[in-house]
Amino acid sequence: NAGVTQTPKFRVLKTGQSMTLLCAQDMNHEYMYWYRQDPGMGLRLIHYSVGEGTTAKGEVPDGYNVSRLKKQNFLLGLESAAPSQTSVYFCASSDPTGTGYFGPGTRLTVT
Amino acid sequence: AQKITQTQPGMFVQEKEAVTLDCTYDTSDQSYGLFWYKQPSSGEMIFLIYQGSYDEQNATEGRYSLNFQKARKSANLVISASQLGDSAMYFCAMRDPLGGGFKTIFGAGTRLFVKA
Numbered sequence: 001n002a003g004v005t006q007t008p009k010f011r012v013l014k015t016g017q018s019m020t021l022l023c024a025q026d027m028n029h030e031y032m033y034w035y036r037q038d039p040g041m042g043l044r045l046i047h048y049s050v051g052e053g054t055t056a057k058g059e060v061p062d063g064y065n066v067s068r069l070k071k072q073n074f075l076l077g078l079e080s081a082a083p084s085q086t087s088v089y090f091c092a093s094s095d096p097t098g099t100g101y102f103g104p105g106t107r108l109t110v111t
Numbered sequence: 112a113q114k115i116t117q118t119q120p121g122m123f124v125q126e127k128e129a130v131t132l133d134c135t136y137d138t139s140d141q142s143y144g145l146f147w148y149k150q151p152s153s154g155e156m157i158f159l160i161y162q163g164s165y166d167e168q169n170a171t172e173g174r175y176s177l178n179f180q181k182a183r184k185s186a187n188l189v190i191s192a193s194q195l196g197d198s199a200m201y202f203c204a205m206r207d208p209l210g211g212g213f214k215t216i217f218g219a220g221t222r223l224f225v226k227a
Binding site for chain 2: 033040042043059097102
């Protein structure tokens, strides 16, 4: 079991560039999430999914899009990166109790 | 709206002593779940303990216990016999059942320093 994996681990973008973060889980979880973590703050929910083919907005969805075409994958897209999107991004999936299993994080810098 | 509050930005504890990390929450739901996660300096998020709102007994997992006081809406984490490896950031979180999923919101965290 790999658990939750994220690619890439690090990325530097220039303002206006686009990119996609990939999250994969092998635990057959229905629920998946994307969070961002900024210095001195807890995790803030960007988007989440309650099952294949579904997505919903979290606390801070602006500037991001997501897709859940397959149950095991949850993609986070930045169409036009901005410096305010510099952050560490965590993907997670959860079991029926809501216990979250997190990926290792992606450190994104937008210059 | 659901909210998690952790009022201690930083805490110090002597090795082998117990420490309590505070967490209060706000929700109008009757059914919810509370969690604690540990984030060491390496950055990964590690699940520690879970308490369901209908669980009558406080949750325990090894040296971790959750002091759940429903009427006060508090879910404090107690770490017994602190170890140097317990130095980390600790996040309290709550499962928000609204919206048809298990959306989880997090507090701002408490940084714990364990002194030798």
